[in-house]
Amino acid sequence: MRIPIDTFSLPNGLFVTLSExxxxxxxxxxxxxxxxxxxxxxxxxxxxxxxxxxxxQGSADVEANExxxxxxxxxxxxxxxxxLERTNYFETVPSNQLELALWLxxxxxxxxxxxxxQQKLDTQRDVVMNERRWSMDNQPYGTWMExxxxxxxxxxxxxxHSLMGSMDDLTAASLxxxxxxxxxxxxxxxxxxxxxxxxxxGEAHRLIEKHFGDIPRGAGKxxxxxxxxxxxxxQWKREVVPDDVMLPRLFLAFRSPAFGTEKYYAASVCGAVLxxxxxxxxxxxxxxxxxxAADASAFTYDLAKGxxxxxxxxxxxxxxxxxxxxxxxxxxxxxxxxxxIEAAEVERAVxxxxxxxVSALQEAGERADRLSLFATxxxxxxxxxxxxxxxxxxxxxxxxxxxxxxxxxxNRASLLYxxxxxxxxxxxxxxxxxxxP
Amino acid sequence: MSASVSGKAxxxxxxxxxxxxFPRFERRRLENGIELIVAPVTKLPLVTVAILxxxxxxxxxxxxxxxxxxxxxxxxxxxxxxxxxxELTERFERxxxxxxxxxxxxxAAITMTALSxxxxxxxxxxxxxxxxxxxxSREVERLKAExxxxxxxxxxxxxxxxDELFSRFLYNASSRYARPEGxxxxxxxxxxxxxxxAFYENRYLxxxxxxxxxxxxxxxxAEELSRRAFGSWAGGKPTRILADDHPASHQRGVHIIxxxxxxxxxxxxxxxxxxxxxxxxxxxxVMNAVLGGLFNSRINLNLRxxxxxxxxxFSGIQWRRQAGPFVVSTAVKSDITDAAAREILSEINRIxxxxxxxxxxSLATSYLDGVFPIRFETTSAIAAALAVLVVHGLPDxxxxxxxxxxxxxxxxxxxxxxxxHLHTDSLQMVVVGDPGVVRPLLDQLGFGPITLYDSSGAxxxxxxxxxxxxxxx
Numbered sequence: 001m002r003i004p005i006d007t008f009s010l011p012n013g014l015f016v017t018l019s020e021x022x023x024x025x026x027x028x029x030x031x032x033x034x035x036x037x038x039x040x041x042x043x044x045x046x047x048x049x050x051x052x053x054x055x056x057q058g059s060a061d062v063e064a065n066e067x068x069x070x071x072x073x074x075x076x077x078x079x080x081x082x083x084l085e086r087t088n089y090f091e092t093v094p095s096n097q098l099e100l101a102l103w104l105x106x107x108x109x110x111x112x113x114x115x116x117x118q119q120k121l122d123t124q125r126d127v128v129m130n131e132r133r134w135s136m137d138n139q140p141y142g143t144w145m146e147x148x149x150x151x152x153x154x155x156x157x158x159x160x161h162s163l164m165g166s167m168d169d170l171t172a173a174s175l176x177x178x179x180x181x182x183x184x185x186x187x188x189x190x191x192x193x194x195x196x197x198x199x200x201x202g203e204a205h206r207l208i209e210k211h212f213g214d215i216p217r218g219a220g221k222x223x224x225x226x227x228x229x230x231x232x233x234x235q236w237k238r239e240v241v242p243d244d245v246m247l248p249r250l251f252l253a254f255r256s257p258a259f260g261t262e263k264y265y266a267a268s269v270c271g272a273v274l275x276x277x278x279x280x281x282x283x284x285x286x287x288x289x290x291x292x293a294a295d296a297s298a299f300t301y302d303l304a305k306g307x308x309x310x311x312x313x314x315x316x317x318x319x320x321x322x323x324x325x326x327x328x329x330x331x332x333x334x335x336x337x338x339x340x341i342e343a344a345e346v347e348r349a350v351x352x353x354x355x356x357x358v359s360a361l362q363e364a365g366e367r368a369d370r371l372s373l374f375a376t377x378x379x380x381x382x383x384x385x386x387x388x389x390x391x392x393x394x395x396x397x398x399x400x401x402x403x404x405x406x407x408x409x410x411n412r413a414s415l416l417y418x419x420x421x422x423x424x425x426x427x428x429x430x431x432x433x434x435x436x437p
Numbered sequence: 438m439s440a441s442v443s444g445k446a447x448x449x450x451x452x453x454x455x456x457x458x459f460p461r462f463e464r465r466r467l468e469n470g471i472e473l474i475v476a477p478v479t480k481l482p483l484v485t486v487a488i489l490x491x492x493x494x495x496x497x498x499x500x501x502x503x504x505x506x507x508x509x510x511x512x513x514x515x516x517x518x519x520x521x522x523x524e525l526t527e528r529f530e531r532x533x534x535x536x537x538x539x540x541x542x543x544x545a546a547i548t549m550t551a552l553s554x555x556x557x558x559x560x561x562x563x564x565x566x567x568x569x570x571x572x573x574s575r576e577v578e579r580l581k582a583e584x585x586x587x588x589x590x591x592x593x594x595x596x597x598x599x600d601e602l603f604s605r606f607l608y609n610a611s612s613r614y615a616r617p618e619g620x621x622x623x624x625x626x627x628x629x630x631x632x633x634x635a636f637y638e639n640r641y642l643x644x645x646x647x648x649x650x651x652x653x654x655x656x657x658x659a660e661e662l663s664r665r666a667f668g669s670w671a672g673g674k675p676t677r678i679l680a681d682d683h684p685a686s687h688q689r690g691v692h693i694i695x696x697x698x699x700x701x702x703x704x705x706x707x708x709x710x711x712x713x714x715x716x717x718x719x720x721x722x723v724m725n726a727v728l729g730g731l732f733n734s735r736i737n738l739n740l741r742x743x744x745x746x747x748x749x750x751f752s753g754i755q756w757r758r759q760a761g762p763f764v765v766s767t768a769v770k771s772d773i774t775d776a777a778a779r780e781i782l783s784e785i786n787r788i789x790x791x792x793x794x795x796x797x798x799s800l801a802t803s804y805l806d807g808v809f810p811i812r813f814e815t816t817s818a819i820a821a822a823l824a825v826l827v828v829h830g831l832p833d834x835x836x837x838x839x840x841x842x843x844x845x846x847x848x849x850x851x852x853x854x855x856x857x858h859l860h861t862d863s864l865q866m867v868v869v870g871d872p873g874v875v876r877p878l879l880d881q882l883g884f885g886p887i888t889l890y891d892s893s894g895a896x897x898x899x900x901x902x903x904x905x906x907x908x909x910x
Binding site: 001021023024025026060061062064065068069070072073074075076077092093094095096097099100102103107122123124125126127128129130131133134135137138139140198244245246247277278279284287288289291294315317318344347348351352354355356358359361362363364 | 445446448449451452453454455456457480481482483513514522523526527529530531532533534535550551552576579582583585586587589590592593594595596699700701703731732733738741742743744745746747748768769770799800803804806807808809810811813814815816817
C-alpha cells in the first residue's frame with residue numbers, strides 16, 4: 001500500500017509534505033525541528049528538552065497554557081517530544097480546525113520570544129526536574145536512558161550526553177540561552193511541516209503561506225562535529241549499575257549501521273528476529289524454553305547520523321544471577337554469530353513488521369510523523385512508501401552478514417543492573433577496571 | 438523577529454465541521470449462542486478480531502486470585518491440543534498477525550490484528566485456541582513464575598506499587614477489587630493446571646462469547662468465517678459474577694509505604710467511585726475532565742503549571758461493572774508532599790462547593806465532543822469501543838448519542854455530580870515515599886490517621902499512635 005505524497009518549499013526554506021486521506025474528518029499537523037540533544041553545548045545538557053516545554057508556554061498572541069487549551073477546546077490531541085536528533089510538535093484536530101493548528105505552530109515559530117519570562121522558565125525547570133525524578137531517578141532501571149548512550153558513544157560525541165540533562169545544567173539554563181537557542185534552531189529553514197488527513201491541498205497551501213510565509217529564514221546553525229564512528233566498539237565495554245531493583249537487568253548494545261542506510265534494514269530485521277514479539281528468538285529461548293529471563297526484547301535507536309545502536313534488553317527471572325543473565329544472553333548471541341539464523345525467522349520478522357507498519361498508518365498523526373521523519377533526515381518523505389519494500393528486500397544472507405560483522409565480542413557494550421546490596425565483588429571490580437567516563 | 442506585542446492577533450475561526458458517525462455495525466447470532474458484531478471499515482487492508490469471554494478477574498474463586506489472567510495468557514502460551522505454545526505463536530506471527538490474550542476485571546479478550554489477506558487462516562487458528570487450549574503444565578508453571586517476578590519487581594516500582602496498594606486500602610478486605618487483578622504471592626502460588634482447566638470449562642462458553650470484527654471485511658464474510666470456525670462449538674452460558682465494591686472504611690486514612698531515600702513521593706488520593714453504567718456517567722465524566730481529566734484541568738494546572746510540583750497530576754475513574762476507584766494520581770518532590778496533597782484536597786472541595794465557570798465546562802464538553810472521531814481511527818480502537826458496549830450492556834446507539842449527551846451537560850449538572858459522587862470525608866491517601874521526610878509533613882497536614890507500611894504492604898511497627906486530626910479541608 002502507498003499513501004499519496006505532495007511536497008513543496010516556501011521561499012524561507014520551510015519544507016512541507018502533504019498526504020490526503022478523506023476517510024474521516026480528521027487532520028494531523030506535525031512539525032519537526034532538526035535539533036535535538038546532540039546540538040546542545042557543554043554545560044547545557046537537557047536544554048533541547050527544557051526548550052520543548054517552553055514552547056507550550058505561549059507566544060506573542062497566545063497566553064501561557066493557552067496552546068493546550070485552544071487545541072483541546074477544538075477537540076484535538078497534541079504533544080511534543082525531544083530526541084537526540086530532532087524535536088517534534090504535533091496535533092490531530094477535527095479537519096475544520098486545520099487553520100487553528102497551523103496558526104498556533106506558526107505563532108510560536110515566528111513570535112515565541114516576546115512571551116518568554118523568567119517565571120515561566122523557572123516553573124518549567126521545576127517541571128522538568130520532576131520529570132527527571134519521575135522517569136529516571138525514582139524508577140527502577142530508569143537511569144539506563146542516560147547511562148547507555150554514555151557507555152556507547154565517546155565522551156566528546158554529540159550522542160554521549162544525557163537527553164534529560166543533569167540537575168546542575170538545568171539549574172544553569174538562563175533566558176538568554178532560551179533566546180539564543182530559539183534564534184539558532186527554531187527557524188523555518190530548519191523545520192519540516194507535514195499535514196496528513198482530511199484537507200484540501202490548495203487551501204492547505206494557501207494557509208501555510210499565509211501563516212508561515214513571513215517568518216524569516218534563520219542565520220544558519222553551527223555544524224555538528226564529525227559524527228562518524230568505526231563500525232565496532234573494538235572491545236566489550238562493561239558497566240555494572242547497583243540500583244534499587246529486585247531483579248538483574250541487562251542492556252546489551254551493538255554499534256550498528258545508521259538509520260535509513262541499506263544495511264540499517266538488515267540490522268532492524270535482526271533486532272526483530274531477536275526480540276520483537278513472543279515468537280522472537282530471545283523470548284523463545286530465554287523466556288519460554290530455558291526460563292532464564294522474565295522478559296526479553298530488542299530495539300534500535302534509529303539514529304541517522306554516524307552510527308546507530310541495536311540493543312537487547314533482558315530481565316532475569318528470580319533466582320538467576322546477574323552474571324548468569326549476561327552469560328546466557330551472550331551465549332544466544334554467540335550461537336547466532338557461529339551458526340547464523342534461519343530464513344523462516346526473517347520471514348516471521350518481516351511479516352510482523354509489515355502488519356505493524358500498516359496498522360500504524362491508520363492514524364493521521366502517525367502518517368504525518370513518518371513523513372516528517374523522512375523529510376527531516378533525508379529530504380525524501382516518499383521513502384515512507386518504500387519502507388515495506390525495503391524490509392521485504394532483506395534476505396537471511398543480509399541479516400547473517402550483519403550478525404557476523406556486528407554482533408561479535410569486539411562490538412558489545414553491556415549495562416548490567418544489579419540489586420544494590422547484592423553487587424558481586426568481581427563485577428564491581430570489572431566495572432571499575434573498564435571505567436567509562 | 439518582528440513581533441508586535443500590542444494586542445493579540447485574532448484567532449482563526451473554524452469552518453463547519455464535516456459530519457461523522459461512529460462506524461456502522463451489525464449484530465448477528467450463531468445457534469450456539471455466540472454473538473457476532475461486525476463493523477466494516479475499508480480504509481486499509483486490515484482487520485481486528487476481538488473475542489470476548491465472560492472470564493474476567495472478578496470470576497476468580499476466593500483464594501485463587503489471578504486464575505483469570507493466567508488462564509487468558511495460557512490460551513496462547515499454553516498451546517492447543519495440536520501444537521505447543523511456541524508453534525502456535527509462530528503460526529500467527531508468520532502470518533504477520535499481532536495477537537494478545539488477556540483478562541481485565543470484567544472480561545477476557547483474545548485480540549488479533551492481521552492483514553485482510555491472511556484473515557481466513559488466522560480465524561481458523563483462533564478457533565483452535567479458543568476451543569482446544571491445552572494449558573501445558575510446564576507453561577502454567579512458567580507463567581506463575583513470571584507473575585511472581587512481576588510482583589517482586591513491584592516492590593521497587595513506586596508507581597505500580599502505589600496503584601496496587603491504593604486498591605488494597607480502598608476496598609473491603611474480602612472484595613475481589615482489594616487484591617491485584619493478576620493475583621498476589623499468596624494466591625498465585627497455589628494455582629494449578631486442574632484449577633485453570635476447570636476455570637476454562639466454566640467460563641469460556643459459547644453462550645458467553647462475543648466475536649467482534651472491525652475492518653476490511655463484510656458482515657456476511659465475517660459470519661461465514663465465524664460459522665466455519667465456531668459454529669460447532671457446543672456449550673452453555675456462564676453465570677454472571679459481580680464484585681463486592683464496598684469500601685474498607687468510611688473514614689479518611691493516610692497510608693505511607695516506606696521507600697527510603699525516594700526523591701519523589703508517588704501520591705494517590707481517592708475513594709470508591711461509581712459503576713460504568715451508572716446513570717450519572719456523563720456528568721461525572723465531564724466533571725472529572727474539569728477537575729483532573731484534561732491537561733488544562735484544575736489539578737494539573739495547579740500542581741504543574743502554577744506550582745511546578747510535578748511532571749503531571751490527573752484524576753480519573755476506573756470504569757468497571759461495579760464501582761471502580763476514583764483516584765487523583767501524581768508524583769511530587771518529597772519535601773512538598775503535604776503541600777501537593779493540600780492543593781488536591783482543596784480542588785476536590787472547590788468543585789463540590791462552587792459551580793464551574795462556563796468556559797471550564799465548555800472546554801471539557803467541546804474537547805470530548807470534538808475528539809470523538811479521533812478516538813476511532815484504527816480497527817483496534819473500533820473493536821475496543823464495541824467491546825465496551827458488550828461488557829457494560831450499553832445500547833447500540835450509545836456512540837451515536839454520545840456527542841449529543843456530552844453537549845447537553847450543564848453547570849448545575851456538574852455541581853450536582855461533584856456533590857453527589859465526590860466524598861471528601863472518606864478519602865484515602867497512599868504515599869510511596871521516604872517516611873523520614875513525608876511522615877512529619879503529613880502529621881502536620883492532619884489529613885487523617887497515618888499508618889506506615891513496608892513495600893509488601895505489611896504494617897510497620899505496632900499500633901499506630903492516634904494522630905490529632907486537624908482537618909485540612
